[in-house]
Amino acid sequence: MSIQVSLPSEMTLTASEKRSAYLANLLKLAQSSPANLPWLNELRDHAALRVQEQAFPTQRDEEWRFTDLSTLLQTPLEAVTPQQVSAAAIAPFVLPEASQLVFVDGIYAPELSNTANLPETLRVGNLAALERYSDRLQPYLGKQPGAEEVFTALNTAGLTDAAVVWVPKGVAIDTPIHLLFLATATSATLIQPRVLVVAETNSAVTLIEDYGAIGTGAYLTNAVTEIWIADNAEVNHTRVQRDGHHAFHIGKTAVSQARTSRYTCNAVSLGAKLSRHHLEIYQTGAQTETTLNGLTLLHGEQIGDTHSTIALTQPHGTTRQLHKCIVDDKGHAVFNGKVFVPQAAQMTDAGQLNRNLLLSPKARIDTKPQLEIVADNVKCTHGATVGQLEADEVFYLQSRGIDAADARQLLVYAFAYEVIEKIAIASLRRTLSDLVQCRSMAVRN
């Protein structure tokens, strides 16, 4: 008797097989570039196993319920081939106040980077340049909780390099550090940026993590940022996602906060065809302060998903979260804000507010505040609003001679500005204000 074995062809693959094949290909792409440092291999191999154990997410997974990744599945990706980019091409992204590390398609570009203004004590650079500190970096890289998540593990499985910002004990840096990740979008590639930030005891640093594109093609950015904040240290983090119109962006920010540390994240997301940002805060000491401000601006058929998790474990934590979405056309915004307050996290003061502005009848928002509170002596508030521009607001401006279109633009801008104004870097505030104004110019009746 002979057994006929037929390999499944593209035509006969089930949806689930297609997803597995897609994920397997992502892993293959990730692994195709070798690690620059030998000690990364163990980390990579371990993460690759985690990817292999998991399935590509679908809307049946609670975490991905509102965000459909099927358009990504229809986008075949390939490995990055290094591209040359001129200083002129990145000029629009440069922030004059900041020192900068530039990565092009995920590959460090020393000729475009400039860290001359930073003090010697600070260790800022790519992982390879900081090889002599490997022993000190190893306990941090890839060690945040949640590293097993499939896209995070995929990033680690392909870890070749990273942007590293190490702020030693007691050092407060005035100069902001701009980590600029640019995609050339010359072909549909998998780009996997990685950031590691360690702020030692009593240190302070301001970071801008910035994703943008020079070209207009499709690509997938799968970014992971790990931030470790030691006792009484402070990290002010601005994250800008302005990827190209045909891009996919999946990003993770994982932050561990030790005793009396302070973390602020201002996340502005306006690019990409489909974007997801997962922000995870892990409290490891008492009396931490966490401030999360988010703005998502969508139009066309963009999907923009923000998931945040604040996992408190210690008493006297304070968290403040404001997330705003402005959705036009057939855009679709998703917000899921989890706050965990277990028994040990007594005296927590947690506030969450999600405000959404829908500018067209086909715009959509799914919002899901999720507070799980066990501790009994805490102050926790949350709220979500979904609305349109108020006719009374537009009328007020019209009654002062401002025409209806300008009035709407002004009101949309004002709605967004509440988040933008919190960004500490003036030039970036201006750039983002302009981007928002360009967007809201298109607001119709």
Place this chain on the structure above:
Amino acid sequence: MIIDNSSEILAVKNLTANVGETPILKGMNLEVKAGEIHAIMGPNGSGKSTFSKVLAGHPAYEVTGGDIQFQGQNLLELEPEERARSGIFLAFQYPLEIPGVSNLDFLRVAYNSKRKHLGEEELDAFDFDELIQERLDVVKMDASFLSRSVNEGFSGGEKKRNEILQMALLEPKLAILDETDSGLDIDALRIVAGGVNQLSTAENAIVVITHYQRLLDYIIPDYIHVMANGRIIRTGGKELALALEDRGYDWVLEEAAAGAGS
């Protein structure tokens, strides 16, 4: 002031208007000439605020009949912003807060939209700054209010002063003050009324909508109209306000009903 043969600013004839299906204005008539100050009083729900919003062109109110002429043009054909640029100004009972838009930028955009309409050159930030500093005195406002977001975190009195500041800047032909006195303490009331009096000239006209005689101690009207059930039922001089203060509205309503019945 009543001026013989002064030009007509506003002529409202048989105006009817609805909110949704509900008729609110039911045959409103009013004539206002240059130089005059008119007060419209009346019980709650008589249609006073609706009338002010219809004049300014609020989209929630549907005009179902009648006519409004403003300086000889058909006001009902104009969009709210066109009315504003042509010289209609409504001081809101509840001025809106606009976080994120600085008061200075808002005032400049509003001012320049009027200049543009008049075919005049727009003022740049520098020249505008000079102009606004001078107008701040009208309502005794501190310059620090300019850098704050429009009305955000302003007290009730500050919001109303900000309204009058806008009036001072836009120099309307017809200013309608919708319960500008509500929520003001006596000092704020004096400042606001003082501002309005400074802005009153022989060329413009003011319609004051109020519940109370109190404001009319400071802004002396030439005419007082009593509104009830969507129209004006009595018109008199400034002495009418005192009678209303003493005796309430009931006697006016009764006399009007008797008059209608006879």
